Amino acid sequence: MAVLPLGKALNLAMRRSLAEDDRVLVLGEDIGTLGGVFRVTDGLAAEFGANRVIDTPLAESGIVGTAIGLALRGFRPVCEIQFDGFVYPAFDQIVSQLAKMRARSRGRVQLPVVIRIPAGGGIGAVEHHSESNEAYFAHTAGLRVVSCSNPQDGYRLLRAAIRSNDPIVFFEPKRAYWDKGEVDLDASPASLDRALVLRKGRDCTLIAHGPSVKVALAAAEAAEEDGVSVGVVDLRSISPLDVETLQRCVAETGRAVVVHEASTFLGIGAEIAAAITEGCFRELKAPVQRVGAYQLPYPPAHVEDAFLPDVDRVLLAIDRSLNFGRTTAHV
Amino acid sequence: MAVLPLGKALNLAMRRSLAEDDRVLVLGEDIGTLGGVFRVTDGLAAEFGANRVIDTPLAESGIVGTAIGLALRGFRPVCEIQFDGFVYPAFDQIVSQLAKMRARSRGRVQLPVVIRIPAGGGIGAVEHHSESNEAYFAHTAGLRVVSCSNPQDGYRLLRAAIRSNDPIVFFEPKRAYWDKGEVDLDASPASLDRALVLRKGRDCTLIAHGPSVKVALAAAEAAEEDGVSVGVVDLRSISPLDVETLQRCVAETGRAVVVHEASTFLGIGAEIAAAITEGCFRELKAPVQRVGAYQLPYPPAHVEDAFLPDVDRVLLAIDRSLNFGRTTAHV
Amino acid sequence: MSHPALSQTPAVPATRTDPSAPAAPVPVQLVGPDGRLTDAGRARGVDVDLARRLYRDMVRARALDREAVALQRQGELSLWLQCEGQEAAQVGSVHALADRDHIFPSYREHAVGLVRGLTPAQLLAQWCGIAHAGWDPAEHHLHFNSLVLGTQTLHAVGYALGCRLDGDDAVTVVYFGDGAASQGDVNEAFNWAATMALPVLFVCQNNQWAISTPTSKQFGTSLHDRAAGFGLRSWWVDGNDALAVHAVTAEAVESVRRGQGPALVEAETYRIGGHSTSDDPKRYRTEEELDAWRRRDPLTRLRTALTDLGVEADWFDAVDADGSELAARTRAECQALAGPDLADLFAEVYADPHPVERERASYEAHLEATGRGR
Amino acid sequence: MSHPALSQTPAVPATRTDPSAPAAPVPVQLVGPDGRLTDAGRARGVDVDLARRLYRDMVRARALDREAVALQRQGELSLWLQCEGQEAAQVGSVHALADRDHIFPSYREHAVGLVRGLTPAQLLAQWCGIAHAGWDPAEHHLHFNSLVLGTQTLHAVGYALGCRLDGDDAVTVVYFGDGAASQGDVNEAFNWAATMALPVLFVCQNNQWAISTPTSKQFGTSLHDRAAGFGLRSWWVDGNDALAVHAVTAEAVESVRRGQGPALVEAETYRIGGHSTSDDPKRYRTEEELDAWRRRDPLTRLRTALTDLGVEADWFDAVDADGSELAARTRAECQALAGPDLADLFAEVYADPHPVERERASYEAHLEATGRGR
Ligand SMILES: Cc1ncc(C[n+]2csc(CCOP(=O)(O)OP(=O)(O)O)c2C)c(N)n1
Ligand SMILES: Cc1ncc(C[n+]2csc(CCOP(=O)(O)OP(=O)(O)O)c2C)c(N)n1
């Protein structure tokens, strides 16, 4: 067991994938010589050469479009998008080509492409560097969307993503890149569609992914001190959702709070709330509470702490859930 | 009162807007000489000239990016995207520029840009010509998203959209372009954020927009024959949602079914279900039912009728809602 | 045969050229519109066997194309995008490629598909609404159609990069139109290809129109000039002269194969039909223009040249018969086309197991409930 | 003053040029790296007043830039993207514009902003995290920064179209980098500008690097050649020679204003600092390269030229003092910067009434509940 920061765990996952399968390639802006602006690909170019770890021109549509062509030729490209806010120039290639090609060909063609995106806020960055745009991809049939929250999972999920024959958008919580955790480098790749119950709870279930998992865990701790038993589920897979696990947990507690950094309006929390309500209508003691960013474009860093969900807002949502029906239940 | 097909009503809305305000421009691919592939801009170039009705090069990012520049210069551009599936090359300009510019400038700059998109399926078209992608835009703070379902509303909503100082993605149900209805050409522009109750009902509320309104109305008729009183609400505004109206209707009936052509997973139905459940938790007698397309990329036209929600599927959803709790309630 | 190199669009020269310089530029032409060999054509000489093969394939393509239009008019086909008028650009170019050269078409390259061995059923499937992709790209080194304009140029760039990484000397060839060239993707593809010196050949069929938009509203210089500015080796050819298209493409593809970097061929041609069977071209172009291009018809032109070279009338008759037979086969195969069941599609979206497969059950239950089950 | 036209990149000539032709191309240069006038510079002569203005503004820009780096290192600023080394490209070009010419910058054009009258506070606001846009575009005909690379080139195209529709002879000027030029948007902008013959001037500061990516991995030909291929009038200039940049930009902008169509100026320059204060350029470039470019420093170069022209040392001292004063002001204004309240932002997203404004109440209630209310 090694103790590693998330960024390094992801780096080792790519390194191992490159070593195990010579069809795996890594490409993106500044990922070779520089090792990426977050250094997540550090050392890979030196070890595997410029033919396998490719510095590209500055064009995201080009990166994804080229990756599609490489995949059609039998390669397994792993693309890096430098920041969440810069994936949109590639949106057409992702949504109309990458996602649809297998269905279009009725299964004759498959595109094992991974698109890694450092995502989310909280690092004091300038505009376009703190977006949480998982919902766009999750709404797109044909893609899988994965979000990792800690070094061990990052390592296992990224390896699994690179092995999968489906196109995957892989979100990495950039502010957690330096957070350390134990990593078993021999752990098997994680299943790509199972949520992980991080903590059992009797009174309420918190559901989160990526950077919000830490917030959820902290809120659960705090609630525990107040005598409220709160469980935490890490989604890991945003699409598909592991609805069974979510419904099973919520059926036990009767209460759920979803936390994410994207705005609540049509965020993944909306789907989770709808799906849980469909499956646990009679068990639910209160409507599923959603805690997300406000419905604003990501504001200047100066106010991002107020903008993003924090432990307090999660605790208030737990309260609203617990007290639902007791007071005027306006949410 | 004139009886006009939707396409013509929209045409007249643009014509009137062009005549009333010389800062209004129309631009897009094949919209001038040809009058658009659906002829919605027919005659406008002849009447207002090539400086106001502009045939552009074939580049959607160019169309929206240029419209932004025109708006910065004080014009009010109305862009046409030829088909729903071709808006993605402009996604970056829409999501990162058009949507965010006003907030970015703290209100100093406004972008009165309308992006018209003929959307939805049911016309037997080839791939990329039948998409329902409203959820991507609805999840984007800074945009308004409007969907019209009939000639009168199309006329009033498009005029209101062109007058609004906010950027608006305006969806037109392409298969309804030839559907006729009465249009009062002197009717005032419609409010851009109010849903319309098309039909009152006691037992269940159907919620739909654009092309699905017709399906919902037909289902309500059919249900009526079976003695079930079903109301129908036309969203008109997808973002923002008129949550008050929806909650008011559902509070009365205790049951809701949302219908749209997009896949249910993270479709606008997810937000509606979540929002209604938040507001009407105790009034709801069954979970909000969602009827959308299956979670597949839009399939070949040969099977689109089976793929899209139809009256039968809506009726079954009403049944599931009415019978919830009576039988094994698995949805 | 070894020929003198055909005129190539120069890379942008570094210093100002003599302003008094060049005569009006012309595309490479071996056979004139009247079917007579040009000076260049005479100097080069004609490979009659090749010319016959090109002619035969053009006749076949036209026969299929016209039959498809007829089928559409009769309601047997939902939509068709004609390639009439562009047969030389397509047949001439594809014949210059090696079989292993992987092709990414746009959507109008029926003649290319035919030469590569596609059946009428494969070519029609997409346009009668039963499939998004009519064939398996592996079968004939021919990717299926891309309908979102220009996207396939980047796929071709990636594929070419893959070929190079594999040490395969196959050239990747990508077709696109004058309109598509305005998309960001196409320009990114030019740039990637040039920067990485990839083995890719771009073939632009400039058929003068993108639906109703003429090239004058589409770009400010010609595309072969733009390509040269990006650093592609670039050729401009009369796209209605099958022999010229073949010769230019052969030269371009071999230069790519030799490692001289990516290239572009711009074939100047014309779409005789509407943009599609739904289009009414009378709304935007004149009869005169159409007539002028009809007089440059690629089939008539090559037929005249072949006749001058001594090919007999009965050979032409045999070719026509071949075309008629293909038309009949097209009709028969079209009528026999059968669509999939929606139920079949749920398992085809993802390679690895995915919950969407459960929606199949829900769909089938719905069919049962509404009495539409199988 | 009327001068002979400066060397312009030719439009791609139509026929093959003499392969034995051109000598290694060089960008336009009036003052050599050693500060001596070149032949072209001598022929043209120097407007000493202009040269002083350029020099003064370059000194001011450098002073602000270096102070901003210091502020960042001291934790007063979150991030800074230095323009050191690029002062001539920026100051030279912006001085060639009319005040009414509307500018779309990228994000490194601090010197441009300074010349246009922005205060240090306005320039710094975005980089200390209190604003996304530091100033009002209407104030100085200067749009705020665009961080998504290349997007602003299309905005400039639209703005230029608007100017033409308004009958305004203002030229729209857009700055972008060598890396940004690879984006589809920039190429679409070239094409729209050329096709519609719009009054827009593209200014590319080719500073050799896009973060760690050198131009050799960014494009296959130079950008001024690519632009010419699109049909833009195109100039290439030594971007560290303020007088040359000014002269070339003046010629380009006037040709645009006269209606001769869009133009591009590629200024060859170098970013002396890292990409940003977060970057470590040692990871990807050599000390030798950096040194070579330091020897071409735009300030030293013009100072030498001015000295040769007889400008006295105390004038330089006064300019330096001016720079120091600006640095002090920069520090003071930075420390005085204050951010907005999240509560203020809810009403700024939409122009027309919108329910998001209700979230403000919910936010404020939350502040109350957690004891953080105002
Ligand atoms: C991204 C995108 N935008 C718009 C369209 C709609 N469309 C289909 S074909 C066409 C014109 C294409 O012209 P060109 O590239 O010259 O090819 P041609 O049809 O002439 O063969 C248009 C606008 C599309 N398919 N994709
Ligand atoms: C669309 C997009 N992709 C990636 C980035 C991240 N990024 C910011 S600056 C930069 C390099 C830009 O290089 P260049 O255009 O040469 O300008 P310079 O920084 O050298 O002034 C990159 C990759 C971005 N801002 N936008």
Ligand SMILES: [Mg+2]
């Ligand atoms: Mg065309």
Ligand SMILES: [Mg+2]
């Ligand atoms: Mg640069």
